[in-house]
Amino acid sequence: MKSLKDKMVSREVEELRRELQKKNEIIEMLLKHDNLTGLPNWESTKNFMESRLKGEYNPVGLLCVDFDSFKVFNQTYGYLLGDLLLAQFGSRVQECVQIEEGLIGRLNGEAFLVVLLQTTPERMREISEKIFSIVSALTVDLPDTARVNANLTVSIGGALWNRAEEMSPYALLRQADFAMCRAKRGGRGQYVLIELNQPSEITQGIQNAEMAMRLAVEMRGALEMKQFEPFYQPLYSVKEQLPVTAEALVRWRHPVYGVLSPDRFLPLFENSGLIVKLDLYMFECNCRNIRRWLDEGLNVLPVYCNFSRLHFLNEGFADLLLEFTQKYRVATRNLGIEITENMLVEDAQVIIEQMHKLRALGFSVAMDDFGAGYSSFGMLQELPVDTIKLDSMFFQRNLSDFKNTSIICAIVAIAKALGMTVICEGIETEAQVAFLRTIECDEIQGFYFARPMETAEFSKLLCVKGGISAGSAARANLERIFIEKIFDAFYVSKDFEQFASFVSSDAEWHDLYFKDALQGIDEIKKYFEQNIAGKKLSIIYRSITPHRADHFTPVSGEAVLVDESLQPPMCTNFYFAANCVPDGESLKLTKMTMDLIRADSYVNLFRAQNEIRIGQAKQLNERKNYPLTTPCCRLGLSGMS
Structure with missing residues (x-):
């Protein structure tokens, strides 16, 4: 027989066992529920x-x-x-x-x-x-x-x-x-x-699910290993059918799946919040590529970049982008920022303020997929955008449908009246192009002209001789020479009479040495006599790129202004953007804006002299290829050789 003590111990053990079982059941329930x-x-x-x-x-x-x-x-x-x-x-x-x-x-x-x-x-x-x-x-x-x-x-x-x-x-x-x-x-x-x-549907569904899970696991590491890269889709002028801008589109070069389009992985990045890092990485890639194209002397096109709405909720977003452009010495006017309509559904005022900041820094702003969501004509009046991109859904419909074409014509007419550039997306047929010519659309994006292409292929397109007709190249060369003549007359030869012959009487001039805009030829002359006439200056041209617009020719580029009156000479890097209008068989300047490049890579005089020699040789060689153009005014480089 068990003793009383043994019975008590057995009872306590049984109670502990039951209590442990209850706790295990609770734990199991918590694990499963x-x-x-x-x-x-x-x-x-x-x-x-x-x-x-x-x-x-x-x-x-x-x-x-x-x-x-x-x-x-x-x-x-x-x-x-x-x-x-x-x-x-x-x-x-x-x-x-x-x-x-x-x-x-x-x-x-x-x-x-x-x-x-x-x-x-x-x-x-x-x-x-x-x-x-x-x-x-x-x-x-x-x-x-x-x-x-x-x-x-x-x-x-x-x-x-x-x-x-x-x-x-x-x-x-x-x-x-x-x-x-x-x-x-x-x-x-x-x-x-x-x-x-259908078995094929199921197999595809399983494969897609497995791929999505794998990409979700790998995306952070892939970003660190730089498996993402920009593909560029050029946008073409409707009138001249030449590339005038481009859109940068992200691709994932996956080691197993190959090159993946954005619809495969962007939703994963958006859900995880990593989209912010991906967007900034892509923007830096674009700045780096533009810098390389400029250094190679290619005909650089403005590149539009896409950003998530999360960036626009960051107060320092515009300044952050400016830091990237300064790091790579790229003018903000070489870059555009695309937004979509649905970004404005929430926090619209905050996003609009960011758009104003971006434009103030020189970035152009485009509204993508216009007409696909929440857009209205009233919105066009309020938004600080330079360009609207008409959604491809308008062109997937029948262009013989009076209602559809009436809506397209109305949007284009209103946008043009507000001074905006109009781009039509998803253009794939000759009939669509012919229709867009009749309604004065500015640019076309779509497979009719070009699919998104790798950076190396796009770089070939930027080569003047490889991608643009002889007539267009000659015209572009004349526009470059015209800009050189303006700077030479103003800074180098200091021939204000000649300078005035290139400039409209009401021209706007933003000079490097003066913070306010100079309005009209008389105001520019007064400033010239007080601040420029007594200096000994010369110019080094890093790049001069003509662009295309309806009623004027924008020209942008980089140059170095050398003040030889100081010892040692002082070199100032700057961006410039000029607006030129036809004047008979020649051109007239209506606006010139110059901005300092903060990161100055030409403080070394030896490098500056070397750039001058290279620039002279290159310009002389280019002139030989274009006998129809007038010779460029000689750069004032005395004392620098």
Whole structure:
């Protein structure tokens, strides 16, 4: 017989065993269930799906339920009430599905999953309607206020699997999530079903899901290893059918999948927040490439860069971009910033202020996909943009449709009246190009002229002899010579009479040595006599690039102004942008802007002298190739050799 002491010990051991078992059960429940709603968590839901996607439970349906604008609800009522509302939904939604019919679990945040066994499209819609009813009845208890309706909606995406082939939970979830996203784009509070019936569809779905998971894991390391690079798509002038600008488009050169287009990976970057780093990395790549093209003497085109709306919420965004341009000694006018309409849905005023800052620093701003979302004619009047890019959807429609063409014509006419450049996207046929010529569209982007191309291929396009006709090259050379004559007359030979013959009487001149704009030839002359006439100056040209516009010719470039009256001579790097208009067979200058380059790479006089010799030889060689052009005025380089 056991002693009393042994019995007491046995009883204590049994109690400890039962207590430990209860705790283990609690731990197991916590591991398998969501703490807030009590529903199975994703791990449990995934295991449930794996065990049922074997064939005997087919068809298997999955509903992905996601609350619309739940972030706004949290910001309005607070996160505590948000959690209480999700718990309320979790409690009520369990009534929709019987135990033997399937399972309801919480995926994450405000997203829930409904797994249905041996189901039908009709039953999936029926349950979706029940969920819509439950959500519409959710209420909020506010302090000192009667219970009020939460006024929330959900978007539901459904995927139905009815095949003998193997299907993974992740692949099925991917399809349901895709359907849910389509429901949100359809106006929210909607239900969309995808029936996966064809083996090819399923195989592709599984492969896409596996690729997405792999890319999500690898994207941070890929950014550090610089696997991303810009491809450039040139935009062509409608009138001359020559490249005038370009858009930089990101590509991922993946070691396994090859070159990936943005639709494969950008959503992953946007969801993770890494899009900010990717955008800035791409912008730096573009600055580096432009610097190289300038150094090689290529005919550089302005490059438009894309940015996420997250950048525009950063107060220092414009200054950050300016730092990149200064690092690579690239003029801001060589770069454009693209925004999309949907960026303005929230925080519009903050984003508009950033646009003003960018334009003040010399960046051009373009609105992409105009007409695809929230745009209106009233918006054009308010937004500080230089260019609108008309969305490709207008040109996918029938151009014989009077309504469609009337809308296109109206947008182009209003934008032009407001002084904006109009670019039409997605142009692929001769008929589209012919139509755009009739409505005075400025530029064309699309496969008709060029697809996005690698940097090396695009660099060849920038070569004057390789990419532009002889007539255009000759005209571009005349424009370069015209700019050289202006600077030579003003700074080098100091022949103001000759300078005045090149300049319109009401010209605007922003000089390096004077912070305010000089208006009109009389004001420029007064400044010239007081500040320039007594100096001994010479010019080194780093680049002179003519561009194309409707009624004038913009010319931009870089140069070095050498003040030889100082010992040692002082070298000042600067950007310049000139507006020239036709004047009979010649040109007239209407505006000249000069900006200092902060990072001066020509403080060494020996390097400056070497640049002068190289520049002289190059210019003489170029003149030989264009016998129709007038000779350039001699640079004043005495004392520098």
